């Protein structure tokens with residue numbers, strides 16, 4: 001078995017954009033401020049990618065998808081996640097479970113949690129009950145509490161599949 005942890009933070013863009021919406025866990029949240037990023041800014045999937053890479057000792061997302069590389073500009077983080085998971089399966093490992101904690105003062109995430117779980121499970125060819133997404137605020141403390149951005153922690157457990 002292998003365990004991995006990932007953490008990521010992205011700052012909100014100054015204003016909402018129809019062309020670059022807020023995407024969390026592969027799910028588009030309409031009418032919310034988007035997150036600034038070279039990719040689509042999906043802080044949830046970035047944390048999850050880092051947890052998976054950590055579990056297999058493959059460094060971090062910045063090494064695999066540098067933000068100086070134009071080919072990753074605006075890329076869907078689901079594509080990054082699927083590539084990272086191909087590295088996991090190449091190690092003869094499969095996801096046992098992922099536990100994800102999104103930290104945001106806004107928007108409200110509860111209505112989107114199930115869609116995120118389903119989207120992530122589908123990308124990892126895992127069953128729905130292997131994925132848990134939960135959300136918390138910081139009780140208005142600090143930068144996240146002032147609504148300046150969103151942070152996310154992810155923990156994964158991988159198990160051998162041979």
Ligand code: MG
Pocket residue numbers: 008009010037041042043046
């Ligand atoms: Mg990121």
